[in-house]
Amino acid sequence: AQSVTQPDIHITVSEGASLELRCNYSYGATPYLFWYVQSPGQGLQLLLKYFSGDTLVQGIKGFEAEFKRSQSSFNLRKPSVHWSDAAEYFCAVGPPQAGTALIFGKGTTLSVSS
Amino acid sequence: NAGVTQTPKFRVLKTGQSMTLLCAQDMNHEYMYWYRQDPGMGLRLIHYSVGEGTTAKGEVPDGYNVSRLKKQNFLLGLESAAPSQTSVYFCASSPAWPALNSPLHFGNGTRLTVT
Numbered sequence: 049a050q051s052v053t054q055p056d057i058h059i060t061v062s063e064g065a066s067l068e069l070r071c072n073y074s075y076g077a078t079p080y081l082f083w084y085v086q087s088p089g090q091g092l093q094l095l096l097k098y099f100s101g102d103t104l105v106q107g108i109k110g111f112e113a114e115f116k117r118s119q120s121s122f123n124l125r126k127p128s129v130h131w132s133d134a135a136e137y138f139c140a141v142g143p144p145q146a147g148t149a150l151i152f153g154k155g156t157t158l159s160v161s162s
Numbered sequence: 163n164a165g166v167t168q169t170p171k172f173r174v175l176k177t178g179q180s181m182t183l184l185c186a187q188d189m190n191h192e193y194m195y196w197y198r199q200d201p202g203m204g205l206r207l208i209h210y211s212v213g214e215g216t217t218a219k220g221e222v223p224d225g226y227n228v229s230r231l232k233k234q235n236f237l238l239g240l241e242s243a244a245p246s247q248t249s250v251y252f253c254a255s256s257p258a259w260p261a262l263n264s265p266l267h268f269g270n271g272t273r274l275t276v277t
Contacts, residue, residue: 057202082265091166091252091268092205138204142260149195149220150260154204 050075052141052153060159061129069124069156071139080142081122082150083113087135095137098122109133134160164188168253168269175243175276183238183272185253193256194236195220195266196228198249205252211236212259243276250274 051074061067073079080099084092096107103115113124122139139153169184185194192213197205197220207220211230225247227239236255240247251272258264 054204080260084266089270091270092254092266093268094265097265149193149207149210150266151207152197152205154202 050079050141050143050151052139052151054137054139054153054156056156057154058157058159060161062161063131064128067124067126067129067133067158069137069139069158071122071124071153073120073122073139073141075120075141075143078117081113081115082140082142083107083111083122083124084138084140084152085109085135086138086155092138095124129158129160131160131162134158166253166255166267166269168251168272170272171270172273173275175240175274177244177276179243180239180241181243181274182240183251183253183274185236185238185255185269187234187236187253187255187267189255189257189267190233191255191257191267192233193258193260193264194230195254195256196226196236196238197252197254198222199252199271200249208238208251243274245276248274248276 053072082097083095086092098105136155136157138155140150166187195210196208206222209228214233217228229237253269254266256264
């Protein structure tokens with residue numbers, strides 16, 4: 049069965065420190081992978097996506113993610129976190145066949161301390 | 163350009179009452195979705211539609227019905243609300259199958275409380 053696991057429910061990072069949010073997936077084929085961010089009281093916004101090619105993808109707001117097929121992972125990173133990055137982050141996988149929808153992980157809440 | 167608009171933003175229902183959540187998108191998107199978001203559960207797909215006049219069940223469809231009579235609107239109905247349906251509901255749309263270069267656009271959510 050397809051699934052997405054975000055092992056960390058809540059992470060606190062100091063402002064200016066680096067960040068890595070973990071995402072592991074279980075899928076029968078090579079999935080399409082996404083990271084979304086949700087600010088309080090808002091809907092979700094796409095940060096970045098991976099379909100094929102270069103396994104390191106760049107997104108908005110200075111985020112990047114690396115696809116590692118051998119580890120079934122798609123971890124999100126940022127070199128220096130800003131207080132405005134505090135939000136909830138969701139990893140999602142897209143199936144290779146049409147007529148279906150994304151599967152989301154349960155999310156990781158990021159807090160930023162000063 | 164409004165994007166995806168959800169109506170209402172907040173609602174309190176009593177057990178057994180019915181209501182309809184409206185989602186409207188002005189981007190001419192083919193695909194539309196209803197998700198619910200609960201603490202610790204992430205987003206779970208309720209129903210979705212791959213085009214006008216079509217609907218399909220998602221992960222947690224029980225207790226909900228949907229209709230897509232017009233391409234721009236996707237309605238989510240609760241016929242007899244239960245406390246377990248207390249949640250934040252998100253509508254989303256995409257131009258095509260989401261695994262292509264077709265990201266989801268989300269509304270700002272409807273917070274529903276069933277007492």
